Amino acid sequence: MGAYLVRRFFLMLLTLFGMSVLIFVLLRVMPGNISDILFESAGLVNPAEKAKIEKELGLDQPLVVQYSTWISGLLRGDLGYAYVSEKPALDEILPRIPITAKLAVLALFFSIVLGVPLGVISAVKQDTPLDYALRVVSLSGLSLPSFWLALLILMGFVHFLGWIPIYTDKPATIWHELALLSIPAAAVGFRASALIMRLTRSSMLEVLRQDYIRTARAKGASAASVNYDHALRNAVLPVITIIGIEAAFLIGGLIVTETVFNIPGVARFLVEAIRWRDYPIVQNLVMFIAVVVVVVNFLVDMAYVVLDPRIKYED
């Protein structure tokens, strides 16, 4: 296990290195840089001035130099300065992370708390009207685009019902903040919950057919104990995998949701930064997201060891 962890750690570093190259290259392949955009919007074309800006930002350097400057800075904890605001990139990114993190955790929480039990119920009540209803709900969760769902929610809950206050920066209490975030989180988490529900259902159906479920019943265990203690513990394994993958997809959903709900999180900020070709912001932020995804997947693999005694990571 120890040697596995060491090897795994280096693999994670390798993955992140690959990610950094990919982000860097993709950004440079995108047409234009910040000076192009500035000059285009200003309608002025003064090549000398443009070259001066590029020189100032280091954009005239060869790509290899630019890359090594970024990475060596990153390793020292120096993320450079944002092109647009001209503030340290770290100061721009850090304050925005908590709100997005809260939103993401809440969305994931929603999707699990909703998806797993409903998936179990759907499987246990297979082919009943309840099962059909839940399957329709989960199918719609997969097919409704989250921006449309978010707009509907906004219209319904904020405009017509007035239940959810419009976003403010300074929520009075933690409950106020939770109320603020819960609806956008539900809008993002709905898709994931639908996926988790469907997977839990099919995985449960598979497990409920197993011999050991019959054994549990023959012991005199109650239906609840059979379904949750015996069946779910086995059925949850593939669901854990999908939760890990969905955690990455969630960030894509957050970009849309933060925009629709006007939440000043990191996801919307990232889109804005991409539009301006604000390389220090985009590069570092995407690297941060990559680290989160890599770590989440590592945790998922570790969860397997805890949940399935048959799995052991040998050296």
Add this chain to the structure above:
Amino acid sequence: MDARADVQPEAGAQALLEVDDLQTYFFTRQGVVKAVDGVSFALRRGETLAIVGESGCGKSITALSLLRLIPDPPGRIVGGTVRLAGHDLMTLDEPAMRNVRGNDISMIFQEPMTSLNPVMTIGRQIAEVILLHQDVSRKEALAKAVEMLRLVRIPEPEQRVREYPHQLSGGMRQRAMIAIALACNPKVLIADEPTTALDVTIQAQILELIVELQQKLGTAVILITHDLGVVAETAQRVIVMYAGRKVEEAPVGELFAHALHPYTHGLLASIPRLDLMRGEVNDTPQRLQEITGIVPALTDLPQGCVFAPRCKFADDRCRAQYPPYEQKRSGHWAACWNSDALYGGALHA
């Protein structure tokens, strides 16, 4: 079928489990499958009763019906009673029935590799049944689990309780299953093909263990098997089932000596015997006998005797009318029109 008192004359005060006219049907798109169709028997305290028959004859469904574990839908027990020490199990509500399962009647299954939960330790799986039925602490239950593992002769039980099923061999897992089944000292143990999935040397050990523990604990055993060799070694009485019905029932010695149903004869003839196959008995080596044909689809049973299409002695009456299940010799029952003519029946009694 006959009145009950007539069917089981010995099913008096000492009968522990009385099954009467049990009917378990499966309602499928292809039609109603009468998996168990009017089966009656009685089990005495400490007795071993074997139920034999080919795959699909309804023996396992009979066993599951006793515990009311038939998957519903599609299956349902549509008729009959099951009395345990005089109490009808069919009228119990679900919580009361759960109290019977694993406590009064417990079951060992055919496939030890898949019958244990892969993500729970052996100890927890034994402790679970103890905690469900006895008022003990978790710690006491685990201590009892170790004791049970010792009883089924699993070496190093203190370590094994902490292990998972995948760390145990097939034979060890079946021993663990037996430990689970006997943990609450049940009155009835149903063993559904307990040795079929094991290799031959392990089969003998597991059978010995079951017989030994049965004698030690006084448990009555219903042994479900297709292996007549197993029956000969362990059971006192035998029921032969075919297509959801009983076709013959007798004490084990009597059945092997004077089987009265052509189907039972077919089963007996299909046991491989080296002396016959080497030609030591009849001078010429003989091929292993088989019963021609297959078990009929239970949705489409023939009108008369269900065995008639495969029976080389079947006549017009066999094909037209189901034969009565009647006592042919003392304690020996069979359902065959021609048993007297074929095998002598009452004349030899």
